[in-house]
Amino acid sequence: MSMEYSVPIYWRNRVNYYKLIGGRCKKCGRVFFPPQSRCPYCSSDNVEPVSLPRIGRLLSYTVSYNPPEGYKLQTPLIIGLIDLGETRIIAQLTDVSLEEISEGIEVEAVVRKIREDRTAGLIHYGYKFRPVISH
Amino acid sequence: MTRNVAIVGTGHSKFGNRHDVNMPELAWEAIKQAIDEAGIEQKDVEFVSFSNVGGWSSEGLASVVSLEYAGLTGAGLYRVEAACSSGSAAIKAAHDAIASGEADIAMAIGLEKMNESPTPTVIEFIGRAGNFFWEFQNFGLTFPGYYALYATAYMAKHGATEEDLCKVAVKNHYYASLNPKAHFPIPITVEKCMKSRYIAWPLKLYDCSPITDGAAAVVLASEEVAKKLTDSPVWIESIGVSSGTSNLSRRDDFLHLEAGTLAADRAYKKAGLSRDDIVKHVDVAEVHDCFTIAEILAYEDLGFAKRGEGYKLIRDQETYKGGKIPVNLSGGLKAKGHPLGATGISMAVDLSRQLQGRVEKERQADIKVGRALAHNIGGTGHYAYVTLYSLSKPRR
Ligand SMILES: [Zn+2]
Numbered sequence: 001m002s003m004e005y006s007v008p009i010y011w012r013n014r015v016n017y018y019k020l021i022g023g024r025c026k027k028c029g030r031v032f033f034p035p036q037s038r039c040p041y042c043s044s045d046n047v048e049p050v051s052l053p054r055i056g057r058l059l060s061y062t063v064s065y066n067p068p069e070g071y072k073l074q075t076p077l078i079i080g081l082i083d084l085g086e087t088r089i090i091a092q093l094t095d096v097s098l099e100e101i102s103e104g105i106e107v108e109a110v111v112r113k114i115r116e117d118r119t120a121g122l123i124h125y126g127y128k129f130r131p132v133i134s135h
Numbered sequence: 136m137t138r139n140v141a142i143v144g145t146g147h148s149k150f151g152n153r154h155d156v157n158m159p160e161l162a163w164e165a166i167k168q169a170i171d172e173a174g175i176e177q178k179d180v181e182f183v184s185f186s187n188v189g190g191w192s193s194e195g196l197a198s199v200v201s202l203e204y205a206g207l208t209g210a211g212l213y214r215v216e217a218a219c220s221s222g223s224a225a226i227k228a229a230h231d232a233i234a235s236g237e238a239d240i241a242m243a244i245g246l247e248k249m250n251e252s253p254t255p256t257v258i259e260f261i262g263r264a265g266n267f268f269w270e271f272q273n274f275g276l277t278f279p280g281y282y283a284l285y286a287t288a289y290m291a292k293h294g295a296t297e298e299d300l301c302k303v304a305v306k307n308h309y310y311a312s313l314n315p316k317a318h319f320p321i322p323i324t325v326e327k328c329m330k331s332r333y334i335a336w337p338l339k340l341y342d343c344s345p346i347t348d349g350a351a352a353v354v355l356a357s358e359e360v361a362k363k364l365t366d367s368p369v370w371i372e373s374i375g376v377s378s379g380t381s382n383l384s385r386r387d388d389f390l391h392l393e394a395g396t397l398a399a400d401r402a403y404k405k406a407g408l409s410r411d412d413i414v415k416h417v418d419v420a421e422v423h424d425c426f427t428i429a430e431i432l433a434y435e436d437l438g439f440a441k442r443g444e445g446y447k448l449i450r451d452q453e454t455y456k457g458g459k460i461p462v463n464l465s466g467g468l469k470a471k472g473h474p475l476g477a478t479g480i481s482m483a484v485d486l487s488r489q490l491q492g493r494v495e496k497e498r499q500a501d502i503k504v505g506r507a508l509a510h511n512i513g514g515t516g517h518y519a520y521v522t523l524y525s526l527s528k529p530r531r
Contacts, residue, residue, distance in 0.1 A: 062336055
């Protein structure tokens with residue numbers, strides 16, 4: 001049983017993987033992530049893409065010692081829930097040691113290698129977050 | 136029209152790594168017990184709702200194969216899916232068929248054979264119980280990872296510790312050791328749990344439920360038929376159902392499961408009960424402890440404890456037999472095992488037997504008010520079912 005999704009699906013979503021794009025509802029004004037063509041809050045289809053803030057605050061996190069295929073080389077994998085103000089996002093954390101992580105730290109988005117495709121050998125890039133270095 | 140519905144027969148296979156049987160043989164272990172207990176024949180069953188998540192098993196249409204093997208072919212049939220709460224969904228479907236007057240005798244059958252696929256495939260498949268595209272494929276977040284995000288947030292906010300989580304595992308392993316149907320009938324210590332390897336920090340191996348094969352079945356009947364079949368029916372008093380967002384990033388907080396809370400309130404309202412004093416009205420509960428943190432969240436979502444105080448219930452041993460509210464005296468998903476499609480029905484089987492005073496003596500709860508509660512969550516609060524079972528016939 002192959003669990004991979006096809007390269008074309010990845011390709012169609014590449015913009016969302018590279019840039020931090022969410023949606024904004026022109027009716028109720030709310031911002032949401034992931035982007036979709038209907039507002040998840042008021043169901044209006046009058047939505048537009050919006051660039052999300054690239055700096056946020058870490059709300060919660062986990063350290064995965066048993067990640068799926070394609071992520072094994074990155075073990076342990078640190079995954080965080082990040083508050084971007086208008087919306088939240090779940091993403092990998094990078095450039096960080098376990099000692100540096102705690103709830104409430106400021107993090108910023110960067111583009112990194114996410115994973116390697118098992119069958120086609122394609123390397124997927126996308127956003128990850130790293131701690132904001134000093135103020 | 137809505138009619139009272141009772142459980143009149145229960146069946147439960149041995150849970151475990153069941154390479155000794157195929158899927159229909161495993162289902163039959165539970166089906167046979169249930170129809171024998173009910174004192175009916177296969178031809179009496181008018182309708183079957185079959186709970187099987189599937190994906191990792193040899194049989195794609197396990198429901199059809201199992202019915203044929205069990206001699207139930209011809210009964211109305213469909214398969215239901217609500218992830219880890221599929222079993223409770225199947226009970227609701229069979230209940231509704233009877234309550235509506237569509238059938239007089241129906242069965243809910245749950246079957247899962249998870250060990251037919253390699254473990255990484257199973258882990259990957261379960262990981263899709265969420266938002267696959269945005270939160271799994273994109274970040275490598277696994278199912279334990281989802282609950283780990285809740286555990287991290289809960290511990291940071293309320294001061295619960297990894298030892299508190301392990302205490303849930305210790306309790307549930309203790310009760311599993313008294314349950315011959317359990318997958319892991321082996322007591323463990325807090326030290327053993329604390330020393331087990333991390334799966335998704337702060338959750339360790341012993342915080343996680345195992346990959347299990349198993350089956351469970353119940354025969355349900357209308358009031359009129361139930362009276363003829365048994366002197367001790369267990370009534371389905373009320374069922375509360377809800378759902379949550381697929382994207383965890385859209386949850387309001389990571390301290391509770393809103394779907395579980397809503398499902399509880401809906402079940403309580405139908406039964407004329409309130410979360411404020413629910414512990415006085417329930418003798419024993421089975422809650423969804425796929426991970427130890429999930430049992431603590433369940434205490435709060437169900438009103439067994441105030442928000443932020445759920446971990447104190449386990450710290451003070453109040454969820455042991457004889458405590459304020461005994462929870463998971465079967466061993467729970469954690470140690471009895473969690474064959475997804477069978478789990479909700481396994482809860483119904485064990486709680487029926489608890490209410491009737493016929494489980495193993497050391498894990499038999501004191502039955503005073505004659506009511507039991509099943510709390511069954513699909514995914515990470517993606518689906519939620521709370522079902523109240525009662526020795527007293529519900530008023531309509
Ligand atoms: Zn809107």
